[in-house]
Amino acid sequence: MEKILVSSCLLGQPVRYDGKGQTLQHPQLRVWQSNKKIVSFCPEVAGGLSTPRAPAEIIQGRVITNSGEDVTEQFQTGANIALEVCKKNKVRFALLKESSPSYGRNTIYDGKHRGV
Structure with a gap:
């Protein structure tokens, strides 16, 4: 049976950077x-990051937190x-968290941590 990958946060699991779903x-x-x-899957948690955690954005191909990590x-x-x-x-489709x-x-x- 084909499955659908869904961002854990969209299912209400408290895995977002702010500790919420x-x-x-x-x-x-x-x-x-x-x-x-x-x-259900959260790549940040699977990759070893804690919840809550500092917000991160992509800057020149790197993922950097707002504290510079x-x-x-x-x-x-x-x-x-x-x-x-x-x-x-056997995931065929994915429903993922935009942004x-x-x-x-x-x-x-x-990537400038300004909310833009």
């Missing part, structure tokens, strides 16, 4: 959950684990 309320999620199609390695580790989880679980330095597809922050 960002629950996505949609009836289709309940259907997928009841059919055991969802694989380089967490690129943890983000890369989390991405590699995500790939393995997807392969193992995240791990998942942002259409938008990410500008």
